[in-house]
Amino acid sequence: MNSIHLITAAVLTIGLAGCGGQKSEQEKARQTTAEAMQVSANAMEQQAKQMAQAMQEQNAVAGTAVELADFREMKKLLPEKASGLPRTEHQGSKNEAFGVRVSNAEARYENDDGSSIHIQITDMGGMAGTAMLAQMAWANMKIDNESDSGYERTVTVAGNKGFERFDSDSQHGELQIMVANRFMVAIDSQNVAMKAVLKMAEELPLSKLAGLAK
Known part of the structure; x- marks a missing residue:
């Protein structure tokens, strides 16, 4: 047991x-x-x-009281020609959505052989710092990427921060420029050499644009 x-x-x-x-x-x-x-x-x-x-x-x-720039004044800063292309459209507006107010002016330039440039100036004075940075993540970065089909990189245009992208397959280019931490100048091009686009951008009256900030 x-x-x-x-x-x-x-x-x-x-x-x-x-x-x-x-x-x-x-x-x-x-x-x-x-x-x-x-x-x-x-x-x-x-x-x-x-x-x-x-x-x-x-x-x-x-x-x-952030007073947006008058889009009519911004329209005056858009040239009659861009990289030799004649202006075919010219307009501006002021809009508000979800509490965000923006004022913009834009113009389109093109010819019969398929070359075109579109320039848009946007006053983002109604956007807060975090929201604005979300729109332009490249502003505080240094980027330089290249492949067989194109490239993208941060650049400086007339002393202003910018971002350049080009697709060699489609011959489509993009250039964004931040002016006075408030205005975004966006340039889209088709069948136009980026050197010509950059030269044209350098000749834009960006200092006058900065002067529109109030």
Whole structure:
């Protein structure tokens, strides 16, 4: 009987030890899951704070008297010709959507052989810092990428930060220029050499554009 009791006790001890080990593994799994959930929650909280900050900045700007430049004055800065191409369209407007106010002027230049340039000037004075940076992520970066089909890089145009992109397959080019931390000059070209586009951009009255900021 004593032997039976000893065997039974040993079996129970092993069984309990096994249950204890299993419980320990379950606790570890629960702890790992809890830690992962906490990390996820922290990330979501940080993202929420960033969104709240962006909204606060936007509301702050919306609540201040930021007078947008008159698009009619911006229209006057658009040349009659761009890289030798005649102007075929010329317009401007002021709009507001979702609390963001913008004023813009634009012109299109083209000829019969398929070459064209489109210039748009946008006053983003109604956009807050975070929202504005989202529109031009390249503003605080240095970029220089090149491939068989084209390139993209940050540039300086008449002392202003810019971003240049060209697709050699489609012969489509893009040039964006930030003026006075407020105006965005966006130039799209088709079948026009980027050297010619850059030269034309250098000749735009960007200093006069900066003077329209109030």
